[in-house]
Structure formats: C-alpha cells, structure tokens
Amino acid sequence: GAVVSQHPSRVICKSGTSVKIECRSLDFQATTMFWYRQFPKKSLMLMATSNEGSKATYEQGVEKDKFLINHASLTLSTLTVTSAHPEDSSFYICSATQGADTEAFFGQGTRLTVV
Amino acid sequence: DAKTTQPPSMDCAEGRAANLPCNHSTISGNEYVYWYRQIHSQGPQYIIHGLKNNETNEMASLIITEDRKSSTLILPHATLRDTAVYYCIVLYNTDKLIFGTGTRLQVFP
Numbered sequence: 001g002a003v004v005s006q007h008p009s010r011v012i013c014k015s016g017t018s019v020k021i022e023c024r025s026l027d028f029q030a031t032t033m034f035w036y037r038q039f040p041k042k043s044l045m046l047m048a049t050s051n052e053g054s055k056a057t058y059e060q061g062v063e064k065d066k067f068l069i070n071h072a073s074l075t076l077s078t079l080t081v082t083s084a085h086p087e088d089s090s091f092y093i094c095s096a097t098q099g100a101d102t103e104a105f106f107g108q109g110t111r112l113t114v115v
Numbered sequence: 116d117a118k119t120t121q122p123p124s125m126d127c128a129e130g131r132a133a134n135l136p137c138n139h140s141t142i143s144g145n146e147y148v149y150w151y152r153q154i155h156s157q158g159p160q161y162i163i164h165g166l167k168n169n170e171t172n173e174m175a176s177l178i179i180t181e182d183r184k185s186s187t188l189i190l191p192h193a194t195l196r197d198t199a200v201y202y203c204i205v206l207y208n209t210d211k212l213i214f215g216t217g218t219r220l221q222v223f224p
Contacts, residue, residue: 006158034211043202044159044214093158095212103149104212106158 002028004096006107013084013114021079021110023094029074030096034104035067038091050077084114118142119203124219127197133190135218137203140184147206148179150188152199153217159202162188193222 003026013019023033032051036044048069049057056069066088068080077096081088091111095104120138127133139148149164163170163177165186170177176189190197202217 004158036214043216044153046211046213049211091156095158103161103164105161106151109156109158111156 002026002096002098002105004030004094004105004107006094006110008110009108010111011113013112015085015114016083018080018082019084019112021081021092021094021112023077023079023096023107025075025096025105028096028098030077031074031099033071033077033094033096035069035077035079036093036095038093038109044093047079081112084112086114088112089114118205119215121201121203121215121218123216124221126221126223127190127193129195129222129224130192133193133197133220133222135188135190135201135203135220136185137187138185139203139205142183142205148177148183148186149204149206149212150175150177150201151204151212151214152197152201154196154199159214162201164206193220195222195224198222 005024007022035047038044046059047062050069050071052071052074058064071077091109093109095106097104118141147164147166150162151159153159163172163175165177165179179186200217200219202214204212
C-alpha cells in the first residue's frame with residue numbers, strides 16, 4: 001500500500017511553545033489529508049480536513065487558531081500546535097487519500113508530551 | 116457521530132478464524148463499508164472495503180449482508196500479530212473517516 005510518513009514520531013516540548021508535525025505522502029499525491037488526535041484507550045477523533053491550496057476545514061470544537069494546518073503541496077501537510085499546554089498532550093495521527101471513496105493511508109502517529 | 120455498532124471486545128484462539136461483526140443499519144445505497152485496524156501506538160492500517168458484494172484480499176474477507184445493514188470481517192487464520200482494535204467505518208458522501216469505538220480483538224496462544 002501507499003506510504004504516509006509523519007515526523008517527528010515523538011516530541012516533548014515546554015508549555016507555551018509551539019510544535020510542528022509534518023505529514024508526507026511518499027509515493028502518491030494526496031488531494032486531501034486529515035488530522036486526528038487520540039487520547040489513551042480512546043478512539044481517533046477527527047480534528048480537521050486539509051485540502052491542498054485551500055484553508056483547512058475544522059471539526060466542531062477544534063480551535064483553528066490553536067491547531068494551525070497548512071497543506072502547501074500535494075505531498076505535505078503540517079499541523080502546528082501553538083502555545084502548547086499539558087492538556088494538548090496526545091497522539092496525533094494524519095492520513096491521506098487520493099480522493100473520495102478511496103482508502104486512506106495513515107502515518108505512524110506523533111506522540112506529543114507537553115511539560 | 117460514527118454510524119456503526121461493534122462489540123467492544125472479542126477473543127480468538129491462534130490459528131482459528133476471527134469473525135468480527137458490525138452493524139450499520141442506517142447505511143445508504145452509495146456508502147461503502149471500510150475496515151481498519153490499529154495496533155497499539157501505531158497509525159491505523161487499512162484492511163478491506165466493500166459496497167455490496169463480498170470481498171477478499173490477502174488480509175481478510177468481508178461479508179456484507181444482502182440488506183447491507185451489517186457486515187462481518189473474517190481473519191481466516193488469526194495470529195498473535197492480529198491482536199489490535201478493529202474499526203468498521205461507513206464512508207459517507209465525503210472522504211472523511213469517522214471512527215467509532217471499535218472492537219478490541221485479543222488473539223491468544
């Protein structure tokens with residue numbers, strides 16, 4: 001299957017700083033990418049949909065100024081957690097598709113710990 | 116909200132078939148059924164998807180009832196590495212995957 005790479009896989013940052021997470025589709029062009037977060041023993045929660053060349057669409061309750069998403073090319077989307085706080089500590093996962101009704105491929109996830 | 120219902124957990128002996136059920140009684144005619152699984156602390160992995168016909172690939176088989184209100188994922192010969200959370204997802208007329216709570220499958224020796 002297609003490969004989606006996330007970087008970094010693990011990051012620890014201080015409270016108040018910002019952290020950028022990258023999501024790359026390595027062998028296909030992703031028209032759409034998605035960002036999820038997952039708390040321990042819970043399911044994945046969709047945060048936002050990222051479309052190349054346009055603004056991201058955020059799910060209800062997700063602060064767009066807190067979680068900045070940029071999808072500058074067909075192979076790269078970034079999620080920046082701004083002014084991180086301990087409650088932002090979570091597992092962040094991206095996925096990418098080539099279009100509607102095709103399977104999504106997921107990155108390996110990024111574990112963010114804010115201290 | 117996810118529009119699927121799955122049992123929270125199941126056990127299966129290694130080497131036996133694992134049959135994971137999913138109810139999706141409100142599915143509409145052009146919506147697909149997708150299955151993914153998530154092994155601990157990894158991103159989800161695509162398994163299989165189908166519309167109305169049964170499907171089989173190298174990982175699993177997907178059986179969809181004729182009324183399409185439920186489906187079963189079959190892992191024909193479960194191994195310890197198949198221990199994971201399995202998610203059944205109905206894909207709406209967008210390409211957003213909305214995850215429910217899934218079934219935690221434990222394969223034991």
